[in-house]
Amino acid sequence: MNAIKTRRVNISRPAYPCPLCGELSKRHAHGHRSLREIGVDGPVLVEVTYSKHFCETCRKHFSVPMDHLAVPSGRFTNRVRWTAVDLVIKSAMTLDKAALRMRQKYFVNVPPTTIHDWVRDAMAAMRVTRAY
Ligand SMILES: [Zn+2]
Numbered sequence: 001m002n003a004i005k006t007r008r009v010n011i012s013r014p015a016y017p018c019p020l021c022g023e024l025s026k027r028h029a030h031g032h033r034s035l036r037e038i039g040v041d042g043p044v045l046v047e048v049t050y051s052k053h054f055c056e057t058c059r060k061h062f063s064v065p066m067d068h069l070a071v072p073s074g075r076f077t078n079r080v081r082w083t084a085v086d087l088v089i090k091s092a093m094t095l096d097k098a099a100l101r102m103r104q105k106y107f108v109n110v111p112p113t114t115i116h117d118w119v120r121d122a123m124a125a126m127r128v129t130r131a132y
Pocket of ligand 1: 019
């Protein structure tokens, strides 16, 4: 059993523009999030520190964006997602085989049902892209 390596990513900002009105809003708290990441020689966990802000104009709370790292409710990084989707779409693996490869080669446990959802979303996104 390989020890889990932790990578810390800090995307906290002292102030960030409100997504609704653009007003520069001060940080009022920090948030933390753990994401499973692709590993090369063992499991990797990314610990993200992000900032939470409050817009005085809109009276709304929001967090600094992290779409480049992961989807809002996801437990895995985008890299994990894209790698698994590629195994199914480009390498034509079954969901079970892709899950096995993710576990054996990249040290990430992704349930086949989760990979299924990712592939479905990716296919939907591709259809939308082609329509334009
Ligand atoms: Zn605002």
